[in-house]
Amino acid sequence: MDDRFTVYGSFTSSSSYKPMLFLALARIPYAFKSVNLKIGAQRMPGYLAVNRYGQVPALCHRGLTIVQSNVILDYLARVTGRFDGGSEADRWQAREWLSWEADAIQNIARVRHFSRFRAVDPAIMAHVRPLAEAALDFMDRWLENRAWVVGESCTIADIGCWGRMVFMAEGGMEIARWPNVQAWSRRLAAMPGFALPYDLIPKRDQEMLPHEPTASRQRE
Numbered sequence: 045m046d047d048r049f050t051v052y053g054s055f056t057s058s059s060s061y062k063p064m065l066f067l068a069l070a071r072i073p074y075a076f077k078s079v080n081l082k083i084g085a086q087r088m089p090g091y092l093a094v095n096r097y098g099q100v101p102a103l104c105h106r107g108l109t110i111v112q113s114n115v116i117l118d119y120l121a122r123v124t125g126r127f128d129g130g131s132e133a134d135r136w137q138a139r140e141w142l143s144w145e146a147d148a149i150q151n152i153a154r155v156r157h158f159s160r161f162r163a164v165d166p167a168i169m170a171h172v173r174p175l176a177e178a179a180l181d182f183m184d185r186w187l188e189n190r191a192w193v194v195g196e197s198c199t200i201a202d203i204g205c206w207g208r209m210v211f212m213a214e215g216g217m218e219i220a221r222w223p224n225v226q227a228w229s230r231r232l233a234a235m236p237g238f239a240l241p242y243d244l245i246p247k248r249d250q251e252m253l254p255h256e257p258t259a260s261r262q263r264e
């Protein structure tokens with residue numbers, strides 16, 4: 045049984061960033077396998093055998109393959125005991141936020157995707173952008189008097205929400221417009237092991253060690 049974590053992910057992927065940020069903050073070494081979305085590697089049989097949905101990320105550990113970034117965060121929190129929430133109530137609330145994240149913050153990823161990778165009819169953007177901004181407005185209000193999304197310390201709720209919204213500027217949403225979100229992002233960035241996606245996610249397979257700079261830290 046392989047006790048080492050393996051993460052399948054992609055350089056530009058916020059979904060991949062989420063478990064990778066968890067592992068970076070937890071200072072856990074793992075193997076990274078690059079799935080090149082540009083050439084459609086996510087839809088090739090070899091990778092579909094790992095993730096039937098044809099998406100990154102995927103996590104392999106102890107003979108299990110876990111997919112869907114928020115389920116991966118849940119799994120990582122359970123097996124490592126890190127970022128899981130300090131009480132039963134916090135643990136459930138963290139997972140509640142991850143579910144909301146998949147509904148609401150996903151719109152931020154969509155705006156970024158349509159801005160950067162795939163032009164869409166302006167009517168689609170006109171529908172999605174207000175939903176993305178509403179998610180940020182909601183988080184900004186929630187974080188007004190809180191350091192962390194749930195409880196008194198960083199949990200998978202913070203990692204999951206931040207990890208999906210991290211590319212918001214690429215969708216034309218400047219974080220300074222949401223000052224409480226910005227202050228929270230700075231608290232995350234101050235944590236040991238923190239790195240932004242383009243500094244964290246390699247473009248090729250790599251053994252990931254705590255503190256080790258990746259070989260491919262240039263922006264595309």
Ligand SMILES: N[C@@H](CCC(=O)N[C@@H](CS)C(=O)NCC(=O)O)C(=O)O
Binds near residue numbers: 057058098111112113
């Ligand atoms: N709900 C999934 C979404 C994963 C997802 O959208 N991954 C994107 C990259 S961020 C992907 O693999 N896109 C390639 C494709 O769909 O063909 C999760 O949270 O893991």
